Amino acid sequence: MYVDYERYTRWIRSRLPKDIPEEVIGSIDLRSGGYISGRQFWAYGERGPDRLLYEAADEEDLQLWLFGQAAREIAQKMELRSRASEEKKWRYVQDHADQGVWFYRENRHYRYNAIYDTRKYWMETELRILYPVFPKDRWMQQVEYYERCMNRWFPVRHWQYDTDTLCFVEISASREVDSKGVEQPAEGTVLESAGSIRKALNRWRKKK
Numbered sequence: 001m002y003v004d005y006e007r008y009t010r011w012i013r014s015r016l017p018k019d020i021p022e023e024v025i026g027s028i029d030l031r032s033g034g035y036i037s038g039r040q041f042w043a044y045g046e047r048g049p050d051r052l053l054y055e056a057a058d059e060e061d062l063q064l065w066l067f068g069q070a071a072r073e074i075a076q077k078m079e080l081r082s083r084a085s086e087e088k089k090w091r092y093v094q095d096h097a098d099q100g101v102w103f104y105r106e107n108r109h110y111r112y113n114a115i116y117d118t119r120k121y122w123m124e125t126e127l128r129i130l131y132p133v134f135p136k137d138r139w140m141q142q143v144e145y146y147e148r149c150m151n152r153w154f155p156v157r158h159w160q161y162d163t164d165t166l167c168f169v170e171i172s173a174s175r176e177v178d179s180k181g182v183e184q185p186a187e188g189t190v191l192e193s194a195g196s197i198r199k200a201l202n203r204w205r206k207k208k
Contacts (some may be wrong), residue, residue: 003036011063012070015133024077028070036056041065068135069144070128079118090116092185104185106192114158115184116174117147120168128166151176153184 016025016148018167030036039056056062067128079086087093095103104115105159112120123146130139143161150159156174161167176184 001037001161002053005030007064008036012067015130016070016074020074020078024074024081027077027121028073030066032068036062064134064138069156070127071129074129075122078125079122082121084119086121089114090114092116092190095180095191098195101186101189102184103189103191112170114170115172116131117150119146120159123150124167127161131166 012028013025034041034050034053036042037060039062041054041056042050042054043051043052043053054065056065088107089111090107091113092104092106092115094115095125097103126148127139127143130142134142136145143163143166145159145160150168151157152178154172154174155177156172156173158170158174159168160171162169178184178186
């Protein structure tokens with residue numbers, strides 16, 4: 001069955017913000033990883049049968065879903081381009097892992113009192129792209145889902161999405177925990193400077 005992918009691509013491109021670099025937009029490929037069949041989108045099976053990824057209610061629903069997929073891909077590419085500068089805005093940044101334990105760099109000056117989470121940037125970017133295109137109820141569903149994602153590892157709700165500024169804001173002093181409930185960064189895992197990495201590792205190993 002013939003599918004006019006170019007028509008969908010044109011529809012998506014016409015609704016994207018003008019400030020997104022062309023090299024990012026140009027990388028969108030709706031056929032990457034799957035294909036459209038009627039009102040369904042199927043993902044290619046790597047070692048098994050193809051998998052139904054989404055079944056649209058109608059043509060508009062399919063267009064909006066495809067737009068959402070493109071918006072996420074664009075947002076994640078934009079985050080990669082900005083990561084070096086974004087890391088500086090967070091108190092803690094993952095430096096490296098040793099024997100399954102993360103060690104962190106600490107920024108002296110920061111905007112966010114948390115561990116750098118790449119998702120904040122790309123989720124905010126995606127939601128801004130979706131905002132003028134998605135119906136309000138569909139957009140709010142995505143906002144609520146991303147709020148749950150951002151707060152997954154916080155015992156007390158830490159992030160809230162501000163629908164006026166279209167940004168996540170901190171609303172508590174809660175700290176992240178790992179899968180065992182240990183607060184992060186764990187004691188002895190914050191590197192004071194580049195020259196103290198070995199010292200920090202030794203301190204942590206002695207405590208074990």
